[in-house]
Structures are given as structure tokens and as C-alpha cells.
Amino acid sequence: MRLGLFCVRGCLSVLGRPAEPGTRGGGHIRAWFRATAGAAIVRDMFAAYAARTDADDPLSALELGELPEPQARPGWSVVTVRAATLNHHDLWSLRGVGLPAERLPMILGCDAAGVDEHGNEVVIHSVIGQSGHGVGPDEPRSLLTERYQGTFAQRVAVPTWNLLPKPAGLSFEQAACLPTAWLTAYRMLFTKAGVKPGDTVLVQGAGGGVATALVVLAKAAGLRVWVTGRNEAKRARAVELGADAAFESGARLPERVDAVMETVGAATWSHSVKALKPGGTIVISGATSGYHPPATELNRIFFLELNVLGSTMGTKDELAGLLSLCANTGVRPVIDSVLPLTEAREAFARLAKGDVFGKIVLTP
Ligand SMILES: NC(=O)c1ccc[n+]([C@@H]2O[C@H](COP(=O)([O-])OP(=O)(O)OC[C@H]3O[C@@H](n4cnc5c(N)ncnc54)[C@H](OP(=O)(O)O)[C@@H]3O)[C@@H](O)[C@H]2O)c1
Numbered sequence: 001m002r003l004g005l006f007c008v009r010g011c012l013s014v015l016g017r018p019a020e021p022g023t024r025g026g027g028h029i030r031a032w033f034r035a036t037a038g039a040a041i042v043r044d045m046f047a048a049y050a051a052r053t054d055a056d057d058p059l060s061a062l063e064l065g066e067l068p069e070p071q072a073r074p075g076w077s078v079v080t081v082r083a084a085t086l087n088h089h090d091l092w093s094l095r096g097v098g099l100p101a102e103r104l105p106m107i108l109g110c111d112a113a114g115v116d117e118h119g120n121e122v123v124i125h126s127v128i129g130q131s132g133h134g135v136g137p138d139e140p141r142s143l144l145t146e147r148y149q150g151t152f153a154q155r156v157a158v159p160t161w162n163l164l165p166k167p168a169g170l171s172f173e174q175a176a177c178l179p180t181a182w183l184t185a186y187r188m189l190f191t192k193a194g195v196k197p198g199d200t201v202l203v204q205g206a207g208g209g210v211a212t213a214l215v216v217l218a219k220a221a222g223l224r225v226w227v228t229g230r231n232e233a234k235r236a237r238a239v240e241l242g243a244d245a246a247f248e249s250g251a252r253l254p255e256r257v258d259a260v261m262e263t264v265g266a267a268t269w270s271h272s273v274k275a276l277k278p279g280g281t282i283v284i285s286g287a288t289s290g291y292h293p294p295a296t297e298l299n300r301i302f303f304l305e306l307n308v309l310g311s312t313m314g315t316k317d318e319l320a321g322l323l324s325l326c327a328n329t330g331v332r333p334v335i336d337s338v339l340p341l342t343e344a345r346e347a348f349a350r351l352a353k354g355d356v357f358g359k360i361v362l363t364p
Contacts, residue, residue, distance in 0.1 A: 042068045042069055042071060043068070043069045044066040044067065044068055044069065045066065045067065045068075045069045045153050045154040045155055045364075046064070046065070046066060046153065046154060046341065046342070046364065047064075047065070047066070047067045047107045047152055047153035047154075047341075048062065048063075048064050048107070048108055048109070048152035048153070048341060048344040048362070049062075049063055049064075049065075049067060049105045049106055049107045049108055049152070049153075050062065050063075050093055050094050050099060050104060050105060050106045050108060051063040051104065051105050052101075052104060053093075053094060053095060053096030053099060053101065053104070054094065054095065054096070055095045055096055058091050058094035058095045058348075058352065059094070059345065059348055059349060059352065061094045061095075062094055062108075062344070062345060062348055063105070064341075064342065064344060064345065067105065067107065067153070069153075069154070069155050070149060070155055070156060070157035071157070072117070072157070073157070075132070075133050075159060075160060075161075076132070076157050076158060076159055076160060077116050077117060077157070077158060077159075077160045077163060078116075078117060078155050078156070078157050079112065079114040079115065079116050079122060079124060079155065079156050079157075079158065079163070080114050080115045080116075080154065080155055081112045081113075081114040081151050081153060081154060081155060081156055081364050082112075082113055082114045082115060082172035082176075082363065082364075083112065083113050083114075083171075083172040083173045083175070083176035083338075083361050083362070083363050084109045084111060084112040084150075084151040084152055084176050084341075084361070084362050084363075084364070085109075085111055085112075085176050085177050085180070085181070085209075085359045085360060085361050085362065086109075086344075086347050086348065086351055086359070086360040086361075086362060087110050087111070087180045087181055087209060088208075088209070088286065088288055088351065089110050089143065089145070089180065090108045090109065090110070090145070090150075090152075090348070090351075091348065091351060091352055093106065093108055093145050093146075094108070094348075098146050099145070099146065103146075103147065106145055106149065106150065107145070107149040107150045107151070107152055107153050107156075108145055108150045108152045109144065109145065109150035109151030109152035109153070109156075109362070110126045110143050110144050110145055110150060110151065110179070110180045111124060111126050111144075111151060111176055111177075111178070111179035111180040112124050112126075112151035112156060112176050112179070113166050113170075113172045113173075113175035113176040114156075114172065116163060120163075120165065121165070121166040121168075121172075122163040122164065122165060122166055123163070123164045123165075123166050123175045123176075123178060123179060123319070123323065124144070124151065124156070124158050124162055124163060124164075124179055125162045125163070125164060125179055125316045125319050126143055126144040126151075126158075126162070126179050126180060126313075127141050127142075127143060127162075127313050127314075127315075127316075128141065128142050128143070128144065128147070128148055128158070128159060128162065129141055129159075132148075132159050133159050133161055134159065134161040134162075134316075135315070135316070143180075143313065144156070144158070152341060152344060152362060152364075153341075153364060154364045161316075162316070164316070164319060164320055164323060165323075166323075167323055167324075167326065167327035169326075169327050170323075170326060170327065170332070172363075173335060173338055173361045173363070174326075174332055174333050174335070175323075176361060177209075177213075177333035177334075177335065177358075177359040177361070178319065178322055178323065178326070178333060179319060180209075180313065181208075181209035181210045181213050181359060182210075182213040182217075182322060182333055183313055183314040183318060183319050183322055184210050184213075184285050184286075184311065184312070184313055184314065185210050185213035185214040185217055185261070186213075186217060186314055186318055186319075186321065186322045186325075187311050187313070187314035187315075187318050188210075188214065188261055188283040188285055188311045189201070189214060189217055189218055189221065189223075189261070189283075190217075190221070190318075190321075191311075191314070191318065192281075192283045192309045192311045193259040193261070193281055193283050193309075194259070194281055194307075195218075195221075195223055195258055195259050195281075197221060197222030197223060198222065198223070198224070199223055199224070199258040199259065200223070200224040200225075200226060200255075200257040200258050200259075201214075201218050201223050201224070201225055201226070201257060201258060201259045201260070201261060202226045202227070202228070202253070202257045202259070202260045202261070202272070202275050203215055203218070203225065203226070203227045203228075203238075203243070203260075203261045204227075204228050204249075204260065204261065204262050204263065204264045204268040204271070204272060205227075205228065205229065205230075205249075205263060205264045205268070205288070206227045206228065206229025206230075206234040206235050206237070206238040206243075206246060206357075207229060207234040207237070207238070207354070207356060207357040207358070208263060208264075208288070208356075209356070209358065209359050210261075210263045210285065210286065211227070211238075211261070211263060212238070212241060212334040212357065212358045212359075213333065213334070214261045215227060215238055215241050215242055215243050216241055216242060216331055216333075216334060217325075217331070218261075219241075219242030219243070220242075220325070220329055220331050224244050225242060225243045225244050226243065226244060226245050226246070226247065226253065226257065227243045227245075227246045227247070228246070228247050228248065228249045228250070228251065228268065228271070229246060229247075229248070229249065230248075230249050230354075234357055235247070235248075237357055241334060249267065249268060249271070250268070250271050253275055256275060256276055256277040256280070257275050257276060257277065257280065258276075258277060258280050258281070259276075259280055259281045259282070259283065260272040260275055260276060260280070260281075260282045260283070261283055262282050262283065262284040262285075262286075263284070263285055263286035263287075263288060264286075264287070264288055264289050265284075265286065265287025265288055265289045265290055265291060265293070266287060266289045266290035266291065266292055266293040266294070267289035267290070267293075268289070269293035269295075269296070269297075270293055270294065270295045270297055273297035273300050273301065273306065274297070274300065276304070276306050277304075278304040278305060278306075279304070279305050279306070279307075280304075280306055280307070281306070281307040281308075281309060282306065282307070282308050282309070283309045283310075283311050284308065284309070284310055284311070285310070285311045285312060333358070333359060334357070334358030334359065335358055335359050335361055336356050336357050336358040336359055336360050337360055337361070338360075338361040338362075338363060339360065339361070339362055339363070340362070340363055340364075341362045341363060341364045343362075344362055347360045347362060
């Protein structure tokens with residue numbers, strides 16, 4: 001970390017790249033630095049960020065280097081990040097999905113656990129309301145990295161309302177897994193799906209961050225859990241996690257299920273619809289393999305009166321419920337690996353290849 005007189009030229013020379021009006025736009029970068037810094041003197045910090053976006057080669061848009069630290073402002077807290085985790089959302093951001101050019105450079109990272117200015121160990125709820133002070137019902141919301149800088153850095157600023165106490169029994173690495181993938185899984189299962197203990201739920205995609213969370217949470221809630229996965233090793237690990245059975249992607253199931261948890265999208269959509277009992281429910285929160293399934297199965301959806309429910313992230317109350325569930329039951333997030341933030345590029349490459357089981361944690 002470097003303490004110095006902040007100036008645009010100085011900082012860009014640290015980044016090793018001059019401002020490029022017309023490409024990255026020197027004007028808007030200056031505006032961003034002014035808005036971020038406010039005062040003349042700020043510290044720089046190491047960060048992993050989207051310097052540009054590239055729909056075809058997202059890793060080429062990732063930069064690692066120094067950016068200004070966030071500054072305190074009324075109603076917000078600056079959190080020293082102890083652990084953050086990688087989500088597929090970060091790859092979408094590098095592709096430019098939900099991240100227009102005028103918001104670059106954007107520090108990536110949707111979730112984190114760390115220490116606030118008063119020394120409290122906290123978990124960040126990363127859904128930010130319109131005003132930046134909590135999320136009211138039906139209020140437009142954004143995730144960290146969409147409008148506000150993310151957590152792949154030594155410090156991050158968030159509305160103080162968005163902080164929750166980290167349970168003492170969870171490490172920073174474990175707690176950092178919860179606010180995005182695990183919160184999404186919690187809402188899909190416990191708010192949206194309408195399942196009860198004893199029901200059967202199918203989780204598509206054995207190894208994903210959301211998928212592994214779904215397996216663990218569904219098992220903890222007394223559901224029968226079936227998963228699909230593209231390779232034998234991931235299917236076996238899903239069974240070790242608690243899945244009652246694991247099937248190849250697209251395989252015929254022994255019987256139809258009460259609910260399907262869908263994050264894979266186009267590659268598994270048709271199977272998800274066919275796997276449901278009449279009146280069953282698909283909860284969808286992602287479409288990693290694409291938005292356009294070859295068959296939409298509309299006839300099955302109306303004739304069998306299936307429910308298709310969208311789900312995104314979760315509320316602060318749901319995150320509190322998830323933290324409490326972990327603290328009180330011994331449920332712990334599934335961690336693939338813990339890497340220093342300086343190795344973020346390797347972590348992104350593994351996520352892009354699908355070479356992950358659970359969450360990759362990055363520590364600044
Ligand atoms: N709406 C929300 O709030 C929200 C929150 C979190 C995530 N998401 C979205 O949910 C999706 C999953 O996120 P994640 O962080 O869990 O990602 P991830 O860890 O990269 O997991 C990707 C999953 O997709 C599966 N997969 C990928 N391509 C596939 C294909 N062609 N055929 C079959 N399976 C395939 C993988 O299954 P295998 O195990 O078989 O490799 C894996 O389970 C992403 O699209 C993400 O943007 C949305």
C-alpha cells in the first residue's frame with residue numbers, strides 16, 4: 001500500500017497505463033477518481049478490477065494493480081477486506097453484462113467479510129438500494145460492482161446498513177462465501193421453491209458455487225437432494241456433500257421431482273422442465289450456459305401447471321437467516337481453494353473453464 005499525494009497522472013503511472021481518451025476515456029476516469037477520492041490525499045490499494053470489458057475474452061479485461069482507497073462518507077462504512085469470493089457474476093461483468101463503459105474502471109468482487117472502522121468483524125450484504133441506504137420494498141437495487149466498487153481490494157465502502165455481524169464460529173473465508181452464491185441458494189430454496197422436508201429437489205450442475213450451496217442447504221433442511229453434473233468426479237463430490245444421488249447432465253431420473261434449482265440455463269433447461277412433477281416449481285437464478293434453450297417446453301409448462309420463478313440474491317433478513325443457520329447447525333460453505341488476491345487471474349481462469357468445486361476465496 002502506498003500513501004501519497006493523489007493525482008491522476010501519478011496513479012495512472014502506477015497502473016502502467018496512460019488515460020486513453022476515446023477508448024477508456026481520460027475524462028470519465030478523472031471524474032471517477034474525484035468522486036471516489038473527494039479529498040486531495042488518499043492511499044492507494046491493491047485491487048482486481050475491470051479496466052474495460054470484452055464479451056469474447058473476459059480475462060483480457062481484468063487488471064491487477066493500484067487504485068485509490070474508498071473514502072468515508074456519511075452513512076457508509078469502509079471495511080478492511082479479510083476475504084472475498086469469486087462469483088460467475090464477476091466474469092459477466094468483465095464481458096460487459098450490466099457494466100457499461102462509463103462505470104469503468106470497476107473493482108470486481110460481490111461479497112466479502114472483513115473488519116469495519118470500529119474493529120467489528122462483519123459480513124457485507126452486497127445488494128445496495130437506490131439511495132445507498134438500505135433496500136426498500138420494490139426499490140431498484142444494484143449489486144456491488146454494478147454501480148459501486150467491489151470487494152477485490154484491501155478496502156471497500158458500503159452503506160453501514162449493509163453490514164451484518166460475522167458469527168464467531170465462521171472464519172472470514174467461510175463468511176465471505178455467503179453473501180452472493182449462498183444467499184442466492186438460500187432464497188431459491190427457502191423463500192421461492194415452496195418445498196418442505198421430505199420433498200425431492202433436483203440441483204442442476206454439481207460443482208458450481210450456487211449449486212454446492214443448494215446441495216448443502218437442501219440436505220440440512222431435510223430434503224431429498226438429487227444433482228446433475230458433467231463429470232464423474234464432481235458428481236462423486238456432490239454425493240460426499242450430502243446429495244442422495246448424482247446423475248449425468250440430462251439423464252432420465254428414477255422419478256419426477258417437486259422442484260428444480262436451475263442456474264445452468266440453456267444446457268439444462270429442457271431437462272429441468274421434464275424432471276418436474278405436475279404443479280412442480282423451477283426456480284432459476286442464472287444461465288451460465290446461455291439464455292436461449294433449444295426447446296422452451298412451453299406446452300409442458302402450461303399443461304402440467306408448472307411454476308417458473310426467477311430469483312436474485314436475497315434480502316438482508318435472508319442473509320441474517322443464513323448466517324444464523326450456519327452458526328447454529330454447523331453448516332459450512334464449500335470452499336474450493338483460498339488464493340491471495342495477487343493470483344486473481346488464475347482464479348478467474350479456473351472459474352471460466354468450469355474447473356471449480358465450490359467457492360474460490362481471494363484474500364487481499
Ligand atoms: N441471480 C442471482 O442473484 C445470482 C447469484 C449468483 C449466481 N448467479 C448466476 O448463477 C450461475 C451460477 O453461478 P456460480 O457462481 O455458481 O457459477 P459457477 O461456480 O461457475 O458454476 C457454474 C455451474 O454451471 C454448470 N455448467 C456450466 N456450463 C454448463 C453446461 N454447458 N452444461 C451443464 N452444466 C454447466 C457447472 O456444472 P458442472 O458441475 O457440471 O461443471 C456449474 O455447476 C451464473 O450464471 C451466475 O451468474 C445468479
